[in-house]
Amino acid sequence: MGRNPEKNQKTREDRRTQILTASLRLFSARGLSATKVTDIAAAVGISQGLVYHYFGSKEEIYIALIAGAFERLNGAARELEALAIVPRDKIKMALGGLLKDLVENEDAARTQLLLSQATASEAIPDAARKLMERENRKLYAVIASIMRAGQEDGDLLDHDADQLAILFWSTIKGLAFHRVVQGAGFKAPPVAMLMRLFLEEIPRPHG
Amino acid sequence: MGRNPEKNQKTREDRRTQILTASLRLFSARGLSATKVTDIAAAVGISQGLVYHYFGSKEEIYIALIAGAFERLNGAARELEALAIVPRDKIKMALGGLLKDLVENEDAARTQLLLSQATASEAIPDAARKLMERENRKLYAVIASIMRAGQEDGDLLDHDADQLAILFWSTIKGLAFHRVVQGAGFKAPPVAMLMRLFLEEIPRPHG
DNA sequence: GTCTATATCCAGATAGAC
């Protein structure tokens, strides 16, 4: 919009996205403090100083990544809750969607890794910690609440719903971890297999 | 042995252990690079310089922790393999033992966390990476091999054994993560629940 | 064995030219 067409300079948003993408790769692989701004600049192909034209600090990039991740995840969670299907199928869909994302999109896996690391880390910016504690809680609560509903239906296993939610996310985090380590060769387990953790009755596949 | 009894100075081994213990706590919570040698010294209650009397560098401490962890895990794996019980029960025992350790011993959980982080990290010393790649492979192989044996018995689920091993360790890693985040309040899921992931036939508990 | 300097390096962030 109103921009000189022959300049090959990137627009502000493009550059920010480039920086965020490169940073996700680096932060998830090395952690916040082992990632140098120089590394980010090099990955994008710009000078180190230029990074500060787009973000106030390295931590600001980190926070932006975390915030973006939660926005997407919470959006998906809200959509899931709104669906007119039975709780058991919501769990199946959530699991399936997350797994599919993990397999098809390395960045999705890296994002999960980043969130896990951030949750467990004492060495993240205060703003990030605040964000995490609040938003993470929501994600667990959504799953726990679906679990409870599924238990009333008699479809889902009759155990503490919060623990089931923990198991749900543990599994996702654990698999995201392997996805990143293994790279493209990663094969996700079939959703039906993971559903065994949560279903009251396991459907018999053979015969 | 032949040491002056009235000195309250620590023996070399005691100090090394103190440093290792404090470092496990810090490395697992902040990562290698965000942990300052000053932090370690402060946690132990000694001067920063003294740390270098016991270890050549920060990374040397890190490597010692990783190596120690694998020694213990591989020891347990070898014992497990040697047991005269059916494969299905070996899996149950491995799961139960790891879980019990996780719950009762925060350091065990932190050790798992450290190994996970190290596996996924590009920012670890070369010596540590070499170690990891070799030893980690062994741990997965042990579980995969037990899975295969259990499949021949018809006890364990008929899926790719390597994938089952990944699922096995994913679950442990995911739960170790939660254990560390949640602290002492953490409750592990019952082993029987996790066994649902691997058993061909799920025993019916109620009725 | 332990501590207090301190040398050295390196990374984050800023300034100013183009």
Add this chain to the structure above:
DNA sequence: GTCTATCTGGATATAGAC
């Protein structure tokens, strides 16, 4: 918008006194 140069702080590791 982009780069190069630089300021500044902080962390690793060493040296040397006690």
